[in-house]
Amino acid sequence: MKIAVDAMGGDNAPKAIVEGVVLAAQEFKDIEFQLYGKESAIREHLIDETNITIIHTDEKIMSEDDPVRAVRRKKDASMILAAKAVKEGKADALFSAGNTGALLAAGLLIVGRMKGIDRPGLLVTLPALGGGVNAFNMMDVGANADSKPENLNQFATLGSYYAQFVRGIQKPRVGLLNNGTEENKGNELTKQAYALLKENHEINFIGNVEARELLNGVADVVVTDGFTGNAVLKTVEGTALSMMKLVKKATMENGTKAKLGGLLLKDSLTGLKDVLDYSKHGGGVLFGLKAPVVKTHGSTEKEAVYFTIKQIREMLASNVMRDLVNYFETKADSKEEETK
Missing domain, CATH: 3.40.718.10 (Isopropylmalate Dehydrogenase)
Structure with missing residues (x-):
């Protein structure tokens, strides 16, 4: 290689x-x-x-x-x-x-x-904290600010192949990022993309997924347009950093008792930091x-x-x-x- x-x-x-x-x-x-x-x-x-x-x-x-x-x-x-x-x-x-x-x-x-x-997309692997999985793929996260329904359908096939053959997941669950789980939810892009994804026999499409469920392992592959995906990616990154800062601040600014508690939890907090660190899953692939x-x-x-x-x-x-x-x-x- x-x-x-x-x-x-x-x-x-x-x-x-x-x-x-x-x-x-x-x-x-x-x-x-x-x-x-x-x-x-x-x-x-x-x-x-x-x-x-x-x-x-x-x-x-x-x-x-x-x-x-x-x-x-x-x-x-x-x-x-x-x-x-x-x-x-x-x-x-x-x-x-x-x-x-x-x-x-x-x-x-x-x-x-x-x-x-038609358009390559940027695929990343992000940490998941539940659902029996430790990570999920999301595409696109910034290569295309505007996308067409067919682009999202292609992203789903690309992402599914990646999850199956690189991450070793059999029949990866593919979800469409939306503002609700019902089939008729979303804007024109997501509604038309949903129709295409339902007919895509190369993927295991599970329907719409909401942003609040992403880190719970609701899907193995999540597809969206690059503008939305980039916003979600930066939100996840920022939230992880802010959580660790808040924990550190609460430990250091609340007296001896809090510091002792922080010392006892040091190994656990280090493990949490590692889980939230998506860089351990690699970089973004222009797929x-x-x-x-x-x-x-x-x-x-x-x-x-x-x-x-x-x-x-x-x-x-x-x-x-x-x-x-x-x-x-x-x-x-x-x-x-x-x-x-």
């Missing part, structure tokens, strides 16, 4: 990226890493070069850069060179913590869409492209880089991308034959 890594993307690059890659390289001997970026800056944090190759470039895409313009003009940027390696078959997947918009543009313009997919393109948070640390690489490895080992390409290409070819 070969992973092209944008070593210069993210707030803590290249330090966090390189250190995370080294952690992963020490455990996963079956992966070859290609680090794209400024060689001298990368080497400052590279304590072990086993299975790691550096491809030098001085150019990088900044967080404030216009995404499409940067992809078209910064031909030698670390992210662009990594994307080209995937397109040319020199690497199997692309990983970056850099400019999200630029990565989406690079994925579309360089790596390319699967035939039969619907010809190869895995995976994005992690811009402020990511080495541990999150490690978990994202582990996620990419599981995707590559499962051959889920090859199966999806075959499925959607066959479906698209059938439609073309019907219209002739």
